[in-house]
Amino acid sequence: MPSIKAAIIGFGTVGKGVYKIVDEKREQIKKQTGYTVDIVAVLVRDITKTRNIFPGTVLTDNIDDILNNPEITVIFEAIVDEEPAYTYLSQAIEKGIHIITANKKMFAKHGPALLKHAEFRNIQVGYEATTAGGVPIIRTIGNLLSGDRVKRIQGILNGTSNFILTDMRTEGVPFKTALEDAQKLGFAEADPTDDVSGTDAFCKLMILSSLAFGSQPEWEKVSVVGIDHIQTDDVVEASNAGYRYRHVADIRQNDDGSLTAKVGPVLLEANHPLYSIDGVDNAVIVETEYLGALTLIGPGAGMYPTGSAMVADLLHIIRQQVTELIPN
Amino acid sequence: MPSIKAAIIGFGTVGKGVYKIVDEKREQIKKQTGYTVDIVAVLVRDITKTRNIFPGTVLTDNIDDILNNPEITVIFEAIVDEEPAYTYLSQAIEKGIHIITANKKMFAKHGPALLKHAEFRNIQVGYEATTAGGVPIIRTIGNLLSGDRVKRIQGILNGTSNFILTDMRTEGVPFKTALEDAQKLGFAEADPTDDVSGTDAFCKLMILSSLAFGSQPEWEKVSVVGIDHIQTDDVVEASNAGYRYRHVADIRQNDDGSLTAKVGPVLLEANHPLYSIDGVDNAVIVETEYLGALTLIGPGAGMYPTGSAMVADLLHIIRQQVTELIPN
Numbered sequence: 144m145p146s147i148k149a150a151i152i153g154f155g156t157v158g159k160g161v162y163k164i165v166d167e168k169r170e171q172i173k174k175q176t177g178y179t180v181d182i183v184a185v186l187v188r189d190i191t192k193t194r195n196i197f198p199g200t201v202l203t204d205n206i207d208d209i210l211n212n213p214e215i216t217v218i219f220e221a222i223v224d225e226e227p228a229y230t231y232l233s234q235a236i237e238k239g240i241h242i243i244t245a246n247k248k249m250f251a252k253h254g255p256a257l258l259k260h261a262e263f264r265n266i267q268v269g270y271e272a273t274t275a276g277g278v279p280i281i282r283t284i285g286n287l288l289s290g291d292r293v294k295r296i297q298g299i300l301n302g303t304s305n306f307i308l309t310d311m312r313t314e315g316v317p318f319k320t321a322l323e324d325a326q327k328l329g330f331a332e333a334d335p336t337d338d339v340s341g342t343d344a345f346c347k348l349m350i351l352s353s354l355a356f357g358s359q360p361e362w363e364k365v366s367v368v369g370i371d372h373i374q375t376d377d378v379v380e381a382s383n384a385g386y387r388y389r390h391v392a393d394i395r396q397n398d399d400g401s402l403t404a405k406v407g408p409v410l411l412e413a414n415h416p417l418y419s420i421d422g423v424d425n426a427v428i429v430e431t432e433y434l435g436a437l438t439l440i441g442p443g444a445g446m447y448p449t450g451s452a453m454v455a456d457l458l459h460i461i462r463q464q465v466t467e468l469i470p471n
Numbered sequence: 472m473p474s475i476k477a478a479i480i481g482f483g484t485v486g487k488g489v490y491k492i493v494d495e496k497r498e499q500i501k502k503q504t505g506y507t508v509d510i511v512a513v514l515v516r517d518i519t520k521t522r523n524i525f526p527g528t529v530l531t532d533n534i535d536d537i538l539n540n541p542e543i544t545v546i547f548e549a550i551v552d553e554e555p556a557y558t559y560l561s562q563a564i565e566k567g568i569h570i571i572t573a574n575k576k577m578f579a580k581h582g583p584a585l586l587k588h589a590e591f592r593n594i595q596v597g598y599e600a601t602t603a604g605g606v607p608i609i610r611t612i613g614n615l616l617s618g619d620r621v622k623r624i625q626g627i628l629n630g631t632s633n634f635i636l637t638d639m640r641t642e643g644v645p646f647k648t649a650l651e652d653a654q655k656l657g658f659a660e661a662d663p664t665d666d667v668s669g670t671d672a673f674c675k676l677m678i679l680s681s682l683a684f685g686s687q688p689e690w691e692k693v694s695v696v697g698i699d700h701i702q703t704d705d706v707v708e709a710s711n712a713g714y715r716y717r718h719v720a721d722i723r724q725n726d727d728g729s730l731t732a733k734v735g736p737v738l739l740e741a742n743h744p745l746y747s748i749d750g751v752d753n754a755v756i757v758e759t760e761y762l763g764a765l766t767l768i769g770p771g772a773g774m775y776p777t778g779s780a781m782v783a784d785l786l787h788i789i790r791q792q793v794t795e796l797i798p799n
């Protein structure tokens with residue numbers, strides 16, 4: 144049975160999720176593609192820490208152990224920061240390794256360059272997991288672009304913010320308590336700055352912009368406001384009046400082709416499609432020329448949704464490019 | 472510029488929509504695929520009726536004019552009934568013609584056989600437009616099956632029924648008046664029996680069942696109830712008590728692999744994801760092992776949503792199989 148050898152870069156929640164799903168889905172992947180997938184290496188920062196991995200997987204803190212292993216043809220990248228992720232993935236493309244990333248901060252900025260580089264080298268790039276967790280918005284917009292045109296995208300793209308706003312409304316707790324609740328439940332990072340400041344939602348919106356419109360607005364011209372200054376009194380009062388605060392990322396293409404985007408809390412009426420999206424769910428409304436509005440709602444984060452989006456990217460790559468995944 | 476020659480079978484709302492979109496999107500399709508698409512023939516019942524078509528399109532009432540034209544490599548089928556659609560498409564597959572259908576009644580029953588036949592002949596079958604109009608549920612479930620497993624599908628699959636229930640609730644009108652409203656607005660067929668009896672939603676559910684579970688439950692064991700016996704008093708009373716009637720198609724896979732399905736009106740609480748879906752929208756909730764629940768909402772019917780789903784199927788086929796679309 145031919146085997147595809149892959150590596151994981153970054154072994155936090157998402158990296159571990161990919162590792163687990165590839166293991167659990169071994170038989171199903173084999174049946175669907177005719178290949179087995181083996182994670183032969185994992186890049187970690189601290190190699191001395193005990194990890195729950197199989198004997199066949201090599202732990203390393205040196206990226207060259209992965210990039211210079213000619214067996215490895217796919218890399219799952221699940222680091223949080225821009226660097227060293229971008230450098231590693233650029234090197235991977237140079238080496239002919241297909242890449243699958245969940246790194247929104249890196250991809251918002253460097254995605255367009257990586258995609259061009261990858262196209263030139265005939266390398267596949269999967270980035271479904273960068274945006275809206277388990278909601279397959281990247282593939283859906285990609286498909287919509289066949290024979291249709293996107294006019295506007297609006298969405299709740301940060302599950303942590305949405306959880307906090309929901310918690311403030313339903314429990315009447317202050318922002319700080321709601322954030323602590325989110326952290327206790329594993330919905331927020333130890334450092335939640337990017338989530339609550341709107342930066343995370345902004346990055347995802349830029350990724351969607353590149354995909355849907357072929358370009359991004361100038362970053363400094365986009366107003367980005369977080370939820371960290373919202374008062375519980377305001378949230379509860381709005382709720383009693385029939386409105387809800389939602390943190391919405393919004394981009395539209397104007398008639399002259401230019402793009403207008405903004406990210407921040409907005410008050411929504413009960414008949415707005417994003418009014419009822421509670422908790423850590425994400426939701427994206429795509430308005431197109433022919434279809435009208437299409438709404439996708441699903442889990443915005445979590446080990447399994449994000450991990451399975453990355454594994455789905457892998458299966459897509461296998462189907463597209465199977466001959467090049469097995470080195471001679 | 473190489474050109475792909477296609478035919479349309481059935482020139483009602485959907486057939487006309489495909490014709491219009493292929494014309495309007497000529498340049499975009501060319502840019503995206505490198506091919507132009509020309510509708511060279513349209514099969515109609517009454518050839519004497521005046522039609523709004525271009526000089527390059529031949530009108531015919533004889534299917535053999537299409538099947539025996541070696542230039543034609545794709546057929547869009549937009550007939551309503553099972554026959555002659557199934558016979559025509561079987562013959563098309565035999566002739567090596569790729570097929571794209573919007574015919575749910577035919578595809579619920581004969582889809583599995585057509586797909587096997589097509590696979591054997593290496594022919595592509597597009598059927599996104601059979602189910603939930605412009606909501607890309609076929610492709611989304613197809614993608615989810617990479618590395619995940621569907622456990623349950625629940626949906627509002629008939630836009631006409633949903634429009635009527637919405638109208639009864641918000642306007643307080645009886646069923647008959649709501650149906651007339653739907654017909655006036657172009658949301659219901661002249662013969663709305665399949666819509667209001669639940670048959671249409673049942674057919675769509677069976678198509679989803681084949682895709683998601685690889686099989687269908689025995690048809691006679693599925694309870695199928697329409698909305699034609701619902702009283703406005705009940706709808707309004709439920710609404711005042713905080714509930715809504717929705718016509719829901721529901722199928723789940725049991726632990727032993729068997730399938731349980733039912734189609735009919737149900738009372739939903741305000742926190743149910745289908746509670747807020749009003750008017751002619753369709754909505755589908757797909758529950759999977761890894762992802763949790765994914766919800767898709769969009770226009771359930773109409774010339775443009777359905778037509779653009781069929782054109783998107785064509786572009787997908789072009790990408791998959793481009794070499795075989797141009798005869799030698």
